[in-house]
Amino acid sequence: MNMTMDEKILVTSYNNPDVDGTACSYAYSEFLRNKNINAQAGVFGKVHKEAQFVLDKFNIKIKNAEKLINEYKKIILVDASEILRIPSKIKAEQIIEIIDHRKSEDLKKFPGAITQVELVGSCATLITERFKKEKIEISKESAILLFSAIVSNTLNFKGKLTTVRDKNMAEWLKEKVDIPEDYVHQMFSHKSKFTEPLKDVLLSDFKDFESTNGKIGIAQLEIVNVDDFINKNLLELQELLQKIKNERSVQYMFLNCIDLEKGFNIFVAIEKETKEILTSTLGINFKKNIAKTDHHIMRKEMVPKIKEMIKSKDYAFLKS
Ligand SMILES: [Mn+2]
Structure with missing residues (x-):
């Protein structure tokens, strides 16, 4: 892919993203910035309760994509690949890359995108693997977001779609950031209070x-x-x-x-x-x-x- 510093790229997911979409937007934009690509994360709509819990607990800020979208011609989609569900302000031709972990019949509808779709438990696993593989330093914010996303998407590794890759990446992330003892219980209890x-x-x-x-x-x-x-x-x-x-x-x-x-x-x-x-x-x-x-x-x-x-x-x- 030909991305240079002067091309601004927005990394985003579906409207109202869950913790996976939010984490991947945040962390993948960080990954790209570490490679001197001018990428910015943004979310459309309101993040899921669980994602908000993680953002609040660790004081992490992520920008509102509605306000940014007009400044960006190029978009990367993470944890998202179904054309009907992408935010209406995004055109399919704007998408230059897609990273997702669900089967999608829509990939051909994004002619300009390079794609990585692999059926692991969480898209955060695919993003974490990139940090690890390319030995790119990860911030505590990205590490806790990606860890939370893997735990959430795999139902704390009890979900059937959990793979060894998810477990390995969660372990790797755990070494990068101090995670409170009962963190998973806190996160799950929080999303259960309405x-x-x-x-x-x-x-x-x-x-x-x-x-x-x-x-x-x-x-x-x-x-x-x-x-x-x-x-x-x-x-x-x-x-x-x-x-x-x-x-x-x-x-x-x-x-x-x-x-x-x-x-x-x-x-x-x-x-x-x-x-x-x-x-x-x-x-x-x-x-x-x-x-x-x-x-x-x-x-x-x-x-x-x-x-x-x-x-x-x-x-x-x-x-x-
Ligand atoms: Mn996901």
């Missing part, structure tokens, strides 16, 4: 996906004490799922609640078809509107499987 209305909580990590039979809408929560949370809020959660389903014109709507400290998820779904699809895709059993797993499963793991299941059901329907 002060905003429950609807905002659900929408803060809601994503929809196209399927062959309408949109799949998945709200995901990663918190501690999931059982308690569901017991206390079930009625309201069901109402809100229905509401969001209508507002967002979603065909299949459900909530995936991941317990960060125990090894299970609880799903909440309100109608029959969605429950059937989840049951046949994931082998879970619903009692009324609730199903519990015996392991963690994250949205990004289940989406391709659910899409396939919906497709095969369409096919069966067409045949009959």
Whole structure:
């Protein structure tokens, strides 16, 4: 890649990035500056609660990309590669590089970008590997952000998408910065305390996906004490799922609640078809509107499987 000091480059992620998107933007821009490239990190929208926790706790500042975007012609996307989800102020032609850890069918839509997409647990792992490989000194701020991102994205290494590379890079980062004893518990507990209305909580990590039979809408929560949370809020959660389903014109709507400290998820779904699809895709059993797993499963793991299941059901329907 031909990047010189006088070309300003913005490193950013999706709107309202999680701790991975935030950490990668921050750290990768630092990595590039260390290589004499004029890169700046910026975030669009509001960072996730967990990311805000890390920023506040370690007094780290990251700029608002809305205010910067007009100054930049060249953009690097980290932890992001789906064209529909990139901030609207960015044009695909502006993207010169993409680093992500999820399969993307959109890479060809960024003709000017060099890309690294590798299916590790966290994009922060790919960024950390670059620091290590090129022996570039890492700041404490970048180290704690990247460490937090790896822990968060891999569900503290319990998630199925965790790889040895994630573990190795987290270990490497740990040597670079003093991490408080119960830091992970603090971070997870913080993201489990809600002060905003429950609807905002659900929408803060809601994503929809196209399927062959309408949109799949998945709200995901990663918190501690999931059982308690569901017991206390079930009625309201069901109402809100229905509401969001209508507002967002979603065909299949459900909530995936991941317990960060125990090894299970609880799903909440309100109608029959969605429950059937989840049951046949994931082998879970619903009692009324609730199903519990015996392991963690994250949205990004289940989406391709659910899409396939919906497709095969369409096919069966067409045949009959
Ligand atoms: Mn990520």
